[in-house]
Amino acid sequence: MSFISLILKNLWRQKIRSLLAIAGISLGIATIIALGAIADGMEHNLIATLRSGKADFSIGQAHAPMIVMSSIPEARLYEIARWPEVKQAVGALVTFASFPGNPYFLTIGIEPEAFELGSVTILEGRAFAKYAEDEVLLGKIAANTLKIKPGDTVEIDLKRFRVVGIYETGNLLEDGGALLPLRTLQKLKNRPGELTVILVRVNEGFSVEEVMARVERDYEGSLITLRSAEEFNRNYQSLSLVRAGSWLISLLALVIGGIGVMNTMIMSVFERTREIGILRAVGWRRGRVLQLILGESLMLGILAAFVGAVLGWSVARSVTLLPQVRGLISPVYAPDLFAQALIIALGVGLVGGLYPAYRASKISPQEALRYE
Amino acid sequence: MSESIVVARDLVKTYENGRTRALDGVTLEIARGEFVAICGPSGSGKSTLLNLIGALDKPDSGELWVAGEDLAHSHGDLAGFRARKVGFIFQLHNLIPSLTAIENVLIPTLELNHSRREAKARARELLERVALADKAHRRPPELSGGERQRVAVARALINNPELILADEPTGSLDSKNEKQVLDLLRELQAERGVTLILVTHDPRVAQNADRVIELLDGRVIAPVAS
Ligand SMILES: Nc1ncnc2c1ncn2[C@@H]1O[C@H](COP(=O)(O)OP(=O)(O)O)[C@@H](O)[C@H]1O
């Protein structure tokens, strides 16, 4: 018989109570996993969206709270495009627009010349004209889900557009959205002269790092350069609202779960006073009693982490199957996320178990054994 | 005279800030390998004395040496001493209800770094000795009162203690089971040369011992010379 099996047996003895405690913690864990996976997925897609194709690097607004909230004056694009070391620079406005059945439809304003740099492939129909006011290209996934073909009309932000073609970029979020001429989208969104991101391709013979360094130097404090998904993460992640929410829930889970576990363990220690007296009488040190009770509450946390991970994974999966977000969200299950969940769950076990374990270790065997 | 395993002088133990004087100057000596009964009415201080000898509690004053350890002046937790030197048997609810008989017997071995396989073999052997080999995997609720006490006897012996301390071990048994447990204790005491101190309020039970120490109101009243 091992110490661990003793811990498991003690939890198994009070099945209902243990299950309730596990259910409580695992709900918090599931929320963290589901929200986190969805947030990661959205971010991942946005990052790919903004850094897509054959560009060497992207430029975003410094200190923007989220990638989609980045705002760059179009004038910057023309300044940078004139630099001798820049082969091509194109701008894009990335926003969400309302679309029948989807208030958060991804719309990207872009000029047809930028299609190559952004890896846009026309599958059906043709590209829109540069200044067309009512032409739109629909992503492959959006067209499939909505059953729309070139020639049909759609309503974006209450304005009618003609679908002239279907495109594919290979990015889930982009392929679930629409491309519009840059000017048209700027007008539609009332954001004239505004860009979200600039994609840059560097001339042969110049180093990408040096060009990036020049952007950061010349536009210090207003623009940042981004080369990889990780950089996007570092710059935008901590400020993301969904993430802040996820941490808040983590904290709540820690506090509420911790109180729940503490309650469970205090009751359990109280009921086992005599038993603990016996353990001490046959030679268990205080420390071992402490380990036993703390082990039980940590085990509750570990079990809840597994239940919560499975639950959160299924919730995130079912969310992606909702028609409203079809194609918009593909959850990303990063190992970090599960590590975060496990740490929270262990934290709950620790917070909830420390005091009861301390109490248990202080039980006087002489007192405990007096009452039969 | 043979070597003493327990030497107590003027032991005093009070509770509730001195309002209850559970032991009021107890002096006694117990020889190694002896079977002694401590007998007296309820409340006379028997359990208190046994708990002091087993290092579950400390005297307020007096001297107490048990198995070479100075228990009156020791500091800190004496769990290690209990694990190695003492085997306790109580009247009731000795066992952890969620664990099987053999797991209960193994409980004290967790504290000592014995090999697990050896401990298990020893537990099996002891269960066989107390005639419970076939019930090793039953839990306490599936055992009779007498069987439970025999499991407790096996547990008390698992770490090869020098002393067995039994506090009313047959107090809740019928006379048939009482005899069986007492016979078993006496046999084991003789065959292993271990010292057995048995606390009882029942003079008939005390008759089984080599020697009876009588307690009344926290004092030894009839020291019978050995
Ligand atoms: N922890 C304690 N707190 C208060 N009084 C106690 C405690 N333990 C024992 N006593 C008292 O000490 C006296 C002796 O008790 P005990 O040693 O249990 O007697 P016995 O085992 O002979 O029945 C009794 O009056 C009892 O109430």
Ligand SMILES: [Mg+2]
């Ligand atoms: Mg008693």
